[in-house]
Amino acid sequence: MTYVSPQHSVSVDSYTHNGNLFDPTKQYVCIRVWLPEGAPMKFLAESWNEGKEPDIENRPPSEVVEAISDKLEKAWIDTSRDEKRRVIEWCRANAELLDRLWAEGLIRAEQRTIARSQKRIRKLLTDYLDTDDEPQALTCDHGIEFDEETALTMQPHAIRNRWPRLHGECAKGCGFNGTAYASAQHFVWGGDWSEK
Numbered sequence: 001m002t003y004v005s006p007q008h009s010v011s012v013d014s015y016t017h018n019g020n021l022f023d024p025t026k027q028y029v030c031i032r033v034w035l036p037e038g039a040p041m042k043f044l045a046e047s048w049n050e051g052k053e054p055d056i057e058n059r060p061p062s063e064v065v066e067a068i069s070d071k072l073e074k075a076w077i078d079t080s081r082d083e084k085r086r087v088i089e090w091c092r093a094n095a096e097l098l099d100r101l102w103a104e105g106l107i108r109a110e111q112r113t114i115a116r117s118q119k120r121i122r123k124l125l126t127d128y129l130d131t132d133d134e135p136q137a138l139t140c141d142h143g144i145e146f147d148e149e150t151a152l153t154m155q156p157h158a159i160r161n162r163w164p165r166l167h168g169e170c171a172k173g174c175g176f177n178g179t180a181y182a183s184a185q186h187f188v189w190g191g192d193w194s195e196k
């Protein structure tokens, strides 16, 4: 038995193959739209001569399905044309769902990338930067704030503007006079603090 996840994610991919028995040097590019559970087929696919295939970069499944449909209707002989037409009709009726599931899949992938980076940053901080905790940080926070979760998706200059460091005398009156950050993350993610 194979495990089938409750909802196949929708994705678009391609691969190169040589499908011509008479000319094995001839290359084709097959583009596939992987369909979710409930679809009449696992994926919809069409092959193009290499170099003639449509660009699938950042194109949602609803658009790729139309490119496949165009190619199918132009094909001289396609023994599975009727079956593919049926799948294309299903895709058109479910275009919004396909695009949404496709976007969700890409977002999940990006989130995994963020999580990996976050883990690496934490490890680097623990290994190399968290060794010199300032003792006065325990008694006064100098009014410096920093939100790591929010900062995750922000550019360094935006981080510096939103959560400024203390540079000078503490406004809370603890007597501290110098440069301080909310945390090592605050310092690192803010990039070049000498820039405005």
Ligand SMILES: [Zn+2]
Pocket: 140, 141, 142, 143, 170, 171, 172, 173, 174, 175, 176
């Ligand atoms: Zn202070």
